[in-house]
Amino acid sequence: MKQILCLSNEPWSANPGRTQQLVTRLRDADILYFSPAPSLRDVTWRRPGRRVRPNVTVFTLPPAFTLDEQMARLFWLGQHRLGQFIQAKADRHRFQRPLMWTTNPAHVHLLDRLDYGALVYDCDRVWDELPGAWEGSLAHQADVVFAASPGLQDRLSPCSGNIALLPNGVNFTMFSGANRDARARLLPQVTGPLLGWVGTVWDDLDLSPLLYAAQTRPDWTFLVMGRREGDNPWVRRLRKLPNVLFHNPCPLMEVPQWLERCDVLLDFLRTTRPYSDVVPVRMYEYLSTGKPVVSMLWPDQVELFPDVVYGAYYPEELVTMCRQALEEAPGFVSQRRRAYGEHAAWPVRCDEMARILAVSGLLQE
Secondary structure (H helix, E strand, O other): OOEEEEEEEOOOOOOOEEEHHOOOOOOOEEEEEEOOOOOOOOHHHHOOOOEEEEHHHHHHHHOOOOOOOOOOOHHOOOHHHHHHHHHHHHHHHOOOOOEEEOHHHHHHHHHEEEEEOOOEEEEEEOOOOOOOOHHHHHHOOOEEEEOOOOHHHHHHHHOOOOEEEEOOOOOOOHOOOOOOOHHOOOEEEEEEEEOEEEEOOOOOOOOHHHHHHHHHOOOOOOEEEOOOOOOOOOOOHHHHHOOOEEOOOOOHHHHHHHHOOEEEEEEOEEOOOOOOOOOOOOHHHHHHHOEEEEEOOOOOOOOOOOOEEEEEEEEEHHHHHHHHHHHHOOOHHHHHHHHHHHHHHHHHHHHOOOOOOOHOOOOOO
């Protein structure tokens, strides 16, 4: 059985993210999954590992003191602490030269502190807040680099000759087969068109187009559902509008029902991540439902799904595109949207990933 040390950039969750979806689908693999510490005061790293699946054990890493190399002593003490912690768990589970799966440029500082046989770097975003040399060095040392978009692939190409495109994916079965009775159960007080957005409301999420649309079309109802991270400046103004509804996060199994209740699904931009060509998991979830989708775009941005997604560059255009989406003939392009989702199903992504690793000789015992 192949042994894998996974240094994840996201915690183990009931709503699995990219790393969890990919790594845990590898067949015949014994996996130690290391989650980042949620805060500097977190002490869950002292607890024993949790066996979440027969072949997956999850640990929480100790907090790193700092990622600022100018604070040299604290920085290297933190990296030494992390390395010792990971290696001790690997030794206890009798891991010998495992495949190491990394997801963050900061993991480059652990390479000399750990015993591993092969290295994978999975990149799903631009790490502008970290020194570029970290990512360049990690990509250079990796046996295989996976990039979530062509832009990331081009960005890393000077550092590695073995980069494979591996976009995000979706639980297609869940989102394509939503309960069709949901429309009768959810938000019964809404009688007009319902336009919805589902995801994390980050502080840099640009909701100004939503404010404009809600003020311009009081006969439409807008749903914003998900957890909030930080203080988004648009939320307070949106809450004052009677046709904007905020709903707390719900279990993943219920999200498809909420999407089914909506007539149009919306996607907005994050101001701190301009021109990113990484397709978010949310977009694949939207497409899997077959519902009309309207997405905000950056100026001069190339549309990723021009045949199935209505693109808008300005708030005024958002309203126009939403009106066209509401007038779309039933079933006009819904099957084509679902086809995009089906092609992006996580099992399909994982099979492609496993094939690349096998060809590279990294899944051999």
